[in-house]
Amino acid sequence: MHLRLYFAAATAVLTSGCAADYLNNYDTMTLASGDANRTNSLLQTVDPFNPNSNNTHIEGDGQRSVAVVQQYRSPASGGGGYSGNCPTDNNVAADGSRCGKRSAESRPGGAM
Numbered sequence: 001m002h003l004r005l006y007f008a009a010a011t012a013v014l015t016s017g018c019a020a021d022y023l024n025n026y027d028t029m030t031l032a033s034g035d036a037n038r039t040n041s042l043l044q045t046v047d048p049f050n051p052n053s054n055n056t057h058i059e060g061d062g063q064r065s066v067a068v069v070q071q072y073r074s075p076a077s078g079g080g081g082y083s084g085n086c087p088t089d090n091n092v093a094a095d096g097s098r099c100g101k102r103s104a105e106s107r108p109g110g111a112m
Contacts, residue, residue, distance in 0.1 A: 085091065086099035089106060093099050100106075 084104065085094050086103040087105060089098075089100055089103045091099045091103060093102070
């Protein structure tokens with residue numbers, strides 16, 4: 001007798017989980033429903049980007065750009081460049097020796 005009661009309780013517990021999913025489905029329109037046709041067309045668009053985003057020719061003033069770079073590289077401007085003792089190979093270091101390959105010019109991404 002107790003075995004049938006346990007079996008019935010186990011069956012009720014196992015099938016009650018399926019009922020919750022079934023009861024959550026509605027056959028009516030909800031406020032969350034939208035324009036399905038437009039949504040599908042946007043999802044299936046091959047290239048949704050603006051056609052002008054492929055334009056790699058960006059207008060600019062070349063002379064102004066060169067002037068800014070030269071000003072940045074000049075040590076006197078204070079806006080960048082190299083202000084140490086060894087900007088080039090031919091300079092003299094603080095200890096009186098020749099800079100040589102220790103200079104900023106000889107290093108990758110050096111000053112000049």
